[in-house]
Amino acid sequence: MEVYEHYYYTKEHEWVNIEEEEATIGITEYAQSNLGDITFIELPSVDTEVEQFEQIASVESVKAASDIFSPISGKVIEVNTELESDPGIINKNCYEKGWIAKLEITDKDELSNLLSAEDYSSYLEGLN
Amino acid sequence: MAHFISNTKEEVRQMLSAIGIKSIEELFLDIKPRQRPRSFKIPSPQSEWEIHNYITSLASKNASGLILFVGGGYYDHYVPAAVNFLISRGEFVTAYTPYQPECSQGTLQALYEYQSMIATLTGMEVANASLYDGGTALYEAMMMALRITGKNRIIMDGGVSPIYRKIIRTYTSNLNIEFHETPVVHGHSDRERIRELLNDKTAAIILQNPNFFGAVDDHQDIVELAHQKKSLIIESVYPISLGLLKTPGEMGADIVTGEGQSLGLPLNFGGPYLGFMATSKKYIRKMPGRIVGQTTDTKGRRCFVNTLQAREQHIRREKATSNICTNVALCAIQSAIYMALIGKVGLKKLAQLNLDKAEFARQELEKIRGVEVKRSSPVFNEFTVRLSKDATKVVEEMIDYGFAAGFPLSKYYANMDDYMIIAVTEKRTKEEILSFADCLKKVLNG
Numbered sequence: 001m002e003v004y005e006h007y008y009y010t011k012e013h014e015w016v017n018i019e020e021e022e023a024t025i026g027i028t029e030y031a032q033s034n035l036g037d038i039t040f041i042e043l044p045s046v047d048t049e050v051e052q053f054e055q056i057a058s059v060e061s062v063k064a065a066s067d068i069f070s071p072i073s074g075k076v077i078e079v080n081t082e083l084e085s086d087p088g089i090i091n092k093n094c095y096e097k098g099w100i101a102k103l104e105i106t107d108k109d110e111l112s113n114l115l116s117a118e119d120y121s122s123y124l125e126g127l128n
Numbered sequence: 129m130a131h132f133i134s135n136t137k138e139e140v141r142q143m144l145s146a147i148g149i150k151s152i153e154e155l156f157l158d159i160k161p162r163q164r165p166r167s168f169k170i171p172s173p174q175s176e177w178e179i180h181n182y183i184t185s186l187a188s189k190n191a192s193g194l195i196l197f198v199g200g201g202y203y204d205h206y207v208p209a210a211v212n213f214l215i216s217r218g219e220f221v222t223a224y225t226p227y228q229p230e231c232s233q234g235t236l237q238a239l240y241e242y243q244s245m246i247a248t249l250t251g252m253e254v255a256n257a258s259l260y261d262g263g264t265a266l267y268e269a270m271m272m273a274l275r276i277t278g279k280n281r282i283i284m285d286g287g288v289s290p291i292y293r294k295i296i297r298t299y300t301s302n303l304n305i306e307f308h309e310t311p312v313v314h315g316h317s318d319r320e321r322i323r324e325l326l327n328d329k330t331a332a333i334i335l336q337n338p339n340f341f342g343a344v345d346d347h348q349d350i351v352e353l354a355h356q357k358k359s360l361i362i363e364s365v366y367p368i369s370l371g372l373l374k375t376p377g378e379m380g381a382d383i384v385t386g387e388g389q390s391l392g393l394p395l396n397f398g399g400p401y402l403g404f405m406a407t408s409k410k411y412i413r414k415m416p417g418r419i420v421g422q423t424t425d426t427k428g429r430r431c432f433v434n435t436l437q438a439r440e441q442h443i444r445r446e447k448a449t450s451n452i453c454t455n456v457a458l459c460a461i462q463s464a465i466y467m468a469l470i471g472k473v474g475l476k477k478l479a480q481l482n483l484d485k486a487e488f489a490r491q492e493l494e495k496i497r498g499v500e501v502k503r504s505s506p507v508f509n510e511f512t513v514r515l516s517k518d519a520t521k522v523v524e525e526m527i528d529y530g531f532a533a534g535f536p537l538s539k540y541y542a543n544m545d546d547y548m549i550i551a552v553t554e555k556r557t558k559e560e561i562l563s564f565a566d567c568l569k570k571v572l573n574g
Contacts, residue, residue, distance in 0.1 A: 040413065040438070058447075060413075060438035067447065 199551025251377020262387025265403030287339025371479030392466025
């Protein structure tokens with residue numbers, strides 16, 4: 001299962017990529033493959049403030065509906081509106097084109113509550 | 129009863145000890161004595177005919193055969209014989225959407241037709257496959273508005289059926305919702321008060337047209353106000369009136385609900401009735417209940433499926449749009465048959481007939497000393513009158529003349545002892561209306 005080296009992860013299978021004060025979030029390869037074909041994504045509105053591990057979006061697939069929790073606290077500055085018309089982008093490219101939202105963050109210390117790529121990989125192995 | 133094997137004393141003892149109590153009595157300690165049945169003594173068994181006689185004698189205590197001038201949300205419309213004939217077909221007789229729904233293409237197609245008709249009737253883009261009744265549908269609409277907006281203030285117009293308002297208050301008594309009810313002024317929604325209460329925290333304004341007093345209104349101005357604050361408009365409507373009136377869709381309403389009883393369902397003693405709900409396409413994923421969709425099968429043929437099920441509780445669990453994952457399919461199909469029989473032109477004529485007969489009744493009643501017909505607003509087929517005597521007593525006395533005369537407003541509104549609302553459907557003949565006026569005259573003036 002593909003995992004990006006420089007990203008951080010949650011046990012709920014979300015990822016976050018930090019670039020300076022900006023965090024990009026999405027769901028992992030494991031999440032998308034288990035959900036199956038994604039049919040709808042409910043995006044947050046810009047300017048919404050979220051706490052770490054608070055619900056930020058939800059996805060519906062042919063199999064299930066799941067909430068997505070924000071790996072980090074912050075204010076939503078941009079959402080991936082392309083997902084509205086083509087949520088299947090997440091199935092095709094979950095770590096880049098399938099990003100869900102960008103947040104402006106304030107507290108990088110929260111990263112210590114997340115898993116590194118290495119930790120997440122071994123967590124996934126434990127699940128199998 | 130072969131399946132029923134009562135617990136042995138030993139099993140009862142084991143179960144009680146597992147939860148750490150000594151006796152059955154202790155299990156029910158939380159139920160206060162006054163809340164318990166006085167006795168569990170039930171009569172000894174009787175034969176089928178004995179029970180039949182007993183039940184028949186109970187049923188005969190009901191006043192039946194009265195000529196109905198009472199409405200209040202449920203109306204005495206004619207149900208064509210074909211409706212009952214078609215609905216009694218074995219293929220339709222289930223209260224539920226089948227559990228393997230796609231095996232029942234006929235049921236799904238009928239529900240799809242129902243949805244399409246409700247959407248057309250209300251002027252909205254989409255409708256679900258029905259909810260329980262008008263009151264619970266309105267509650268579901270309110271919950272839907274809370275989900276869509278993420279806000280928690282609700283403004284409820286006093287002209288919304290008091291029965292519905294009570295249902296909503298009961299359902300939400302333990303939820304964090306800030307309720308405001310606005311009064312009715314000269315039969316209409318109090319725009320001033322609504323404007324004062326409407327703010328950025330307002331999730332929705334709940335309105336009804338015609339309102340409980342029978343007044344017809346155009347809520348478009350309230351819709352525009354609400355949308356400026358990113359609040360939604362929920363409109364409860366009387367479907368037969370839509371044959372003539374401006375639809376909630378034309379007014380710009382966001383969620384439309386109503387009681388579907390008038391669409392081909394008889395007046396049962398409390399149900400089963402039919403709640404309908406329609407909304408805009410953009411809110412479809414926030415709508416509760418089942419939705420039937422049209423698609424094509426692997427061979428390219430038209431077919432029907434239960435769609436968007438990720439909203440529903442068997443998939444989404446506690447985050448579902450509602451705990452309602454069933455509907456009143458039989459009643460919905462019944463109303464679809466009714467609507468198909470009546471047709472677009474027929475519905476217009478029917479609505480016009482209701483309006484004309486109500487106006488005739490208003491004019492006849494106005495001639496009576498002791499009757500004041502309220503004319504501050506236009507009406508459809510129901511209207512408010514003020515009497516020179518207590519309305520509840522008048523209704524009681526009118527029963528002796530063979531009439532269910534109206535709905536006394538004092539049941540739900542303070543200081544309205546001498547008011548009642550009177551409904552006149554297409555079923556009321558000229559003779560019945562004249563005789564009604566004649567009897568009312570006798571009751572009021574001796």
